Amino acid sequence: MITLNVNGDQHDLDVTDDTPILWALRDVVGLTGTKFGCGMSLCGACTVHLDGKPIRSCVTPVSAANGKEITTIEGIGASELGKRVQDAWIEQEVVQCGYCQSGQIMSAVALLKENATPSDQDIDNAMSGNICRCATYARIRSAIKHAAGQPAAKEA
């Protein structure tokens, strides 16, 4: 039995220690906003926060979350910054299929938490681990800048 603290709620789970947080969240806790994309930490779709830091939940075992706070896309809007990023995503019309966007938003919130006014290079560094097959990259960049209070360059 292992206890996970997710978005402020305690969950006692009957899974082995090596179970990735991703599958514990999706298949046992029942929070499906965190997405499965690759299972190898290659695409970032499964990004959640562990004590505020972004991690790839597909390769991070539940044992690593012992005594720590997990925040997922379902809970990130409770923070002022999380809400601001979600709003910026809507404002900048980022989403297409939307499947990777949970992970994109979690990576973006983590970036802005560390760096309130990221440069393009900072954004590349923080976000290049998150694949978007619909390639919404330019809009993700605009949304991050928008959330950071920097006016994004207007498209032609």
Add this chain to the structure above:
Amino acid sequence: MHMQPENQTASNTADNARGDVSRRDFLKLSSGLGIGLMLEFSLLGTACSKLGLGGKQEFTPNAFIHIDQDGVVTIVAHKVEMGQGTYTSMPMLIAEELEVDVSKVKLQHAPPDDKAYGDALLGAQITGGSTSVRGAWKPLREAGARARMMLIQVAADEWKVRPETCYAENGEVVHQPTGRRLPYGNLVEKASRLPAPAAVTLKDPKDFKIIGKPVHRLDAPSKVNGTAEFGIDVKVPDMKIATVSASPVFGGKLKSVDDSEAKKIQGFQQVIKLENAVAVVADHMWAAKQSLAALKITWDEGENAGFSSASLREDIAKASQAKGAVAKNVGNAPSVIASADKKLEAVYELPFLAHATMEPINCTVHVQDDGCDIWVGTQVPVVAQMVAAQLTGLAQDKVRIHNHLLGGGFGRRLEVDSVAQAVLIAKQVNFPVKVVWTREEDIQHDMYRPYYYDHISAAIDEHGNPQAWHHHITGSSIMARFFPAAVKDGVDPDAVEGAVDLQYAVPNVYVDYVRHEPPLPTAFWRGVGPTHNIFVVESFIDELAANAGKDPVEYRLALMKTAPRAKAVLQLAAEKANWSTPLAAPAKGKAGRGVSVLFAFGSYIAQVVEVEVDPDQQVRVKKVVCVVDCGYAVNPDTIRAQMEGGIMFGITGALWGEINFDQGRVQESNFHNYRMMRMNEAPVVEVHLVPSQESPGGIGEPGTSAVMPAVANAVFAATGKRVRKLPIATALTTV
């Protein structure tokens, strides 16, 4: 197009007695909608007629609008949202004529319709081919207009005034002289007893309030807070999770499986054997994955165990020597070329490609004695239903498809191989089972964009212009499997699309097609036929320009004698990209610009691409200028988004995309060796829309098809190396 507005019918959802099956399905679905005005209409159109499927001539409604007593508008239509924005653009079309706020229009996933509708419906229920807005453009607006006229009629009767003195605004009918108002919700019950008006007058586009204006995507809020439900997110009581391993060699069969180690894994439930695959059912995906890895499986690999990329290429090159079925023949191209003094010829090759949707393949199924429920995100709900009915022996209407948002489609979810597999797994258990493929399974058991081998040749006159053009296409026929009726006299219309409708004036044109099937499954991929043919045509026209010593833009423009829309987009793209101003030399390596022009899916696109090729032959696309004339722009921001995304999808494919084989097995497996473009590699994409009053063209796919040759042409401009075999990265780094 065959729409039957004169047969439009209206009825009250509470007392319908027509008894056609589709209608009953809709009523079941809409039972929560209550009393109100319901209008049926047909969205059959482009999808069917384009595929040459004909379709029934009598009126068979396949879409519905319902307005309830609170004025809430619900539309149920057979299109799915996979990122292309259709769940926003369809409500916009209705709302414009109905005079309601677009956010008041709700869209529901359609149930699969019944076999009563046959082929016509098959056409209607497919989301693909960039057809959604093209097909819905007129019928959705007409349906909105009809509903508005009926509501005005009821209000006018109520006030005992002439309908001409009333107008609709923001969900209400207004009597102009007195300013009296009645909300739609108060009018729907009486309106539902009126016959639908036969004739409608649609708004003049200059009066549009919603269409043509950027509207926020209606699906965005749920996609930023984790509540959007994709197929993979389905939760059903008592559901277990399964993951699967199909024979690594295509066509191989399961010989034996030893599960003694798997049984020790916590959460393991059982092994399911299929003819060509093994699945493990478990309490959750981790247990399923661990258990699958612990199985000792032996396969009977069968006759395909020997093939490799090299042998597949040999086979197709050999097949290409045959004469093809004639897709187009104007003048006498083969003999003009045979006797020409000057000619140019080339062989172009395009690789197998995987779709790699971000949402891995999955399907949840519960088979019971008296019915089967399927939760999945599919582009083809009817086909999924038919296949499940066949495999379970149930009547088709006992199979209930619960469609979901698609975490990317790109053609992959036009296929039901995984639905069939999930049904076969679910038949062996007595609880609902969610079958989830790992990414490795998703890449290695995709149905691939075919390998194409095209021989193209031209006879050239003294000015360097083509006098004759012969495009000889060899590749798999997806249509022959998917829509056999569309293949006429050996010509697969998809395999030749983009090759037969040249925008260049050439007096003699001959296009022929040889069908050659590889020993692995093939399928549509974003951009379909044009992704292959536009690459070949636009690369070869670039070769002809270079051969003539002419500027690639000038050369193309001079040949566009009867293609004004293509010419206009090309001129504008050249201007916006500063084509005539040379590029600055990069710090290291070389830079170049390439151009392409596309006419496909009813849209015209020109692109100018800037690349840098570094000394290690790594290509970086810096900028893409894209000019689009897709007719009337329903949601301009969605068009931009589809161009941005489609272009990067195409660049990803052109630079890196290839599925390789050895010993009958796919060599790529995950994103480390099937490379995707990332944030730091994404070019600046500048999209310019040409204002147009023409009917809308498709926008989901053409951006992808247009960019591939533009990148290769830019690489030629930078390096002098003509890439005739994709992907570019492999072509530049192998001698």
